[in-house]
Amino acid sequence: MNDFTYLQATQAKEATSAVRDNKGAAFIAGGTTLLDLMKLNVENHDQLVDINMLAFKGIEPTADGLRIGALERMSDVGEHPLVVQNYPAVSQSLLLAASPQLRNMASIGGNILQRTRCGYFRDTAFPCNKRVPGSGCPAQDGENKGLAILGTSKACIATFPGDLPVALAALDAVLLLENAKGKQRRVPLVDFHLLPGNTPEKETVLEPGELIVSITIPAATHARKSTYLKVRERTSYAYALASAAVGLDVQGGQIRSARVALGGVGTKPWRSPEAEKILTGAPATEATFRAAAAAAVHDAQPREQNRFKVELAQNTLVRALMELAKA
Amino acid sequence: MENEPAFFETSPKPNVVGKPLNRVDGRDKVMGRAKYAAEYPLPGLTYGVLKTSDIAKGRVQSIDTSVAMKEPGVIAIFTHENLPKLAKTPNDADGKKAIGAPMGFMPLTSDMIYYAGQPVAVVVADTFERATHAARLVRVNYAADKPIAAYTNPAAQLFNPEKIQDGKADGHTRRGDAKTALAGAPVKLSATYTHAINHHNPMEPGATTAVWEAPDRLTVYESTQGVTRTQKALSTMLGLPQEQVRVITKFIGGGFGCKGSCWPHTVLTVQAAKAVGRPVKLVLTRQQQFTSMGHREDQTQTLNVGATQDGKLLALVHTKTSTTSPWDNYAEANSKIINLLYDCPTFESSYELARANVMTSTFTRAPGEAPGSFAIECAMDDLAYQLGIDPIEIRLRNYAEKDPSTGQPWSSKSLRECYARGAELFGWSKRNPKAGLTRDGNTLVGWGMATASYPVHNSQGTARVRLYADGHAVVQSGATDLGTGTYTVMTQVAADSLGLPPEKIRFELGDTKLPTAPNSGGSVAAGTVSSSVYAAAQDVWERLTKIAIKDPKSPLFKAKPEDVAMENGRLQLKASPAKGEDFMALMKRAGLDDIEGTGQGKYGAGYETGRPGNPAGPNNNTESAGKHSMHSFGAHFCEVHVDPQLGTVRVTRWVSVHAAGRILNAKTARSQIIGGSIFGIGAALMEATARDPNYARYTNADLADYHIPVNADIPDMTVEFIDEHDPYINAMGVKGIGEISMVGVSAAVANAVFHATGKRVRDLPITPNKILGTKAV
Structure with missing residues (x-):
């Protein structure tokens, strides 16, 4: 870790302009990813701008959904009655993530920005296009069991590691962003993360100095009837090998609307319009779910060690849908 | 053996030995008063941080420390260019042997790089943070070569070593003509078993605080399983008399084998402290832990089994291929347990190694026995299913009434009782004999079992007892408490041996100034140290008896020493116990404030034969020197729920029953079996270090990505012990349970997975990718 200065911002403007004006600066909220990566020298910032004093708080109903301040902690959001009741997939995704200690620290804005656990990214002795653009991607022919099969490129197959953003992607969440000029814009979560392509170092649409202010999730039947299923190598405190956030509105055995996103298999939270298209209007049966799952991984490009994820992602999705349909 | 009285005879009714006494050090641990190696706040303490190699093979072309040296607080930076030379290094065979080094290479003795993570510099600064920062600023230019990552690399050259495990085990073993017997066997099985790289990952990483008390006198606070072995290694490397190096380990946060030897980071810390003239503390980072203190090697075993249609074994042929380092022929001796677990007339084994840049x-908990038992115990399960015989029944049909590998009778063996009691506790009789038929919702339910066994190695130790006339005692032995309860059980043994309540005993350990004890490893500590403590107490009674029989005021005046016995702190005549007196009265009359006794406890073949051994030496392969073969035995029973679509395996029930001689403390022993079983469940289901095949560098070297079980992975566990009296193994009749707790565990899990799914997974760990595609039979 290098030496850095610390600024505690009390106004959004103070924070955003500090980070915009200094390429070496970074925001810090819970710090659960940032400090980890700084200790590994994967990120090297000369200034940390503490945003915990900012007013990006609150979990409150809006006219058509729920608004969550970006600085709310994972544990508070995951256990909030409105989230538990109206967005079970969101609650479950949070409570199945990390450990209680980490959830008590980590902000949900930071959680959306969590960086990959790819072992090549996290060790500066390896080449890594995400960390050092143009240096190469040894993961392609290396230890890639945990890495992505969807949205990959020749430059990068790093998995997006988070859980919450997968649920948010499924349930049409929209992020409110604010830049250093005080200008705000709304970006759907599905458009917030970028595919690696040839520029895996660029992970989101955030401009320098831009902050996540809040997240809104629209109310919907498929949000109230949603679930998050996470498959991992141990029962707690592990990243997903595959996960599925699904929402279903079923009436008289027919699916009126469906929401599907996959985690642990994509380079970003992986919303699947292909699966949703098959589900919508179809009978809520295992055959339908199987067809939807096949569509969701149609474009998968597995490597040697992560081939099993093609099957696992489908089974995870089918299981999640079956459980929802039964409930 | 006749010369050493046994605890059984002299104390037929132990008072506190065996009882579930709470840990005597428990309160200090939870209050934060227990001091670990990195917790000694010495005046002038400085902080050492390792800079490690980015490449796995090549040379250091140049190191530029100029920028780092300018950082505030930096005191010194040592590289191969400026680190003072050692008197002896393990870089040649003689040096390695003299030092007792685990690795035939000492970093910073040349510009050569042999493995990723090899130390290339040591930075010393006034704070940990400044040393860490400066280490990052040290610039190293490498000339990199293409490394070999493992035996699986097509470019790796395989060879058959004559000896493995540092020369302690044979590379080739033959008993009868196994190949011919196999060829003629009516039933044949052949299977290959793969084991991932495992790391010990103790909670407390390697840690050293080195203080030079004088230019030729050193004290080291070290996280080690053996203070004496570390003392010997350091003194040899430094060219100092052994007694001028003091090693202290009062508490240790887990070891599991990785702290059984003196590794390079300890030596570098000591060298740095000498060079800067101040105490230096160095703690490995979790990442460095993966490349600093060894690991369980990546390995493949093939086991060929020949049997009759009745399931009687005719032949076992075993081979193992594994990765070793550029210098050493290290392989766990998997074949030893395969050679002795069942009554099989023929046996053959061989080892194959490949040198790689690692x-x-x-040794990793149950070295050899853990992966070896995976092969033999899965094979027995396969044989049982193939022949339609119950897995316990097939083991009973092959029950070894003597040690097949040596022909010796067992000193004791209660494996039948372990099977029977385990089966009863588990409800084995209700098992569906067919695999893949028991469903519970989305999961398939399976039951599996496996045998456990571990040898009583040859070992010896010493202890000292100082008994005070006011009725308390200090008891000392330079052993290590790995966290398993050594402080507690030795307090119990001392209490009964001295006829005092345990609260009147203080047991001290973990210091080379104390009487020498063996490494806490290979399950030898409990038996060796308890016997030493007991012998030291006997020495005290002999001395007191001599005083009593010469004292006209004593009721025992003129009695023969052999007629006097100790009972509850009272010396009395065996024939008429009313005639005697309390030791305190005797000592006060004699004007003695205290009296000291010392004792040497032998463990294993040395006890039976009376031959001396080296208490601090590595476990030598002399277990079969006596008349008896000495082993503990046990059985594990496991229930799993397997989700065949999601690939997850959850252990839902667990029963372990062991027979390991005398159990010194029912509570700490139960905890130790639970801990070892969880260690084994980790190896069975999730533990695997990933080494990149091209860079020979680990890609998951942290505790988020190297998975060990969490609470939610482990069910309530049932543990029982079979009462076992063994007069041949040591004066206390203790076999030890550190390793056996994990032997057979991965097979029990894999056998349960097979019973659940009908799919045999022989590649550990059994992660979801290996379960997928399983259909119920």
């Missing part, structure tokens, strides 16, 4: 692997 550090030397080392």
